[in-house]
Amino acid sequence: xxxxxxxxxxxxxxxxxxxxxxxxxxxxxxxxxxxxxxxxxxxxxxxxxxxxxxxxxxxxxxxxxxxxxxxxxxxxxxxxxxxxxxxxxxxxxxxxxxxxxxxxxxxxxxxxxxxx
Numbered sequence: 001x002x003x004x005x006x007x008x009x010x011x012x013x014x015x016x017x018x019x020x021x022x023x024x025x026x027x028x029x030x031x032x033x034x035x036x037x038x039x040x041x042x043x044x045x046x047x048x049x050x051x052x053x054x055x056x057x058x059x060x061x062x063x064x065x066x067x068x069x070x071x072x073x074x075x076x077x078x079x080x081x082x083x084x085x086x087x088x089x090x091x092x093x094x095x096x097x098x099x100x101x102x103x104x105x106x107x108x109x110x111x112x113x114x115x116x
Contacts, residue, residue: 015069022065026058033095040102047098054091060084 030051037047061084068077 015066019062019066023062030055036099043098043102050091050095050098054095057084057088057091061088
């Protein structure tokens with residue numbers, strides 16, 4: 001979304017709006033990752049483990065965001081939200097690394113079949 005989407009009729013969006021956007025993003029990422037896990041059974045266990053981890057972290061960042069949104073001047077809540085965001089990003093990076101490996105194995109499999 002564009003930065004201009006942040007402002008509506010001269011007012012910032014409410015915290016509930018941003019929590020809903022974040023929640024939708026978390027659920028969308030989980031759904032897309034589950035679809036990949038179904039399409040590639042060899043990576044299913046590893047992806048499911050990471051999906052469960054991401055789901056827990058997604059819940060924590062939603063809770064931290066809500067608390068921070070209610071008290072945006074709290075340095076403690078800001079620090080906790082930052083820690084949660086870092087953990088979510090690490091989880092996403094692990095999932096993307098698994099997806100990259102799936103792509104690499106798929107390419108190698110395709111090339112080997114083309115050579116035969």
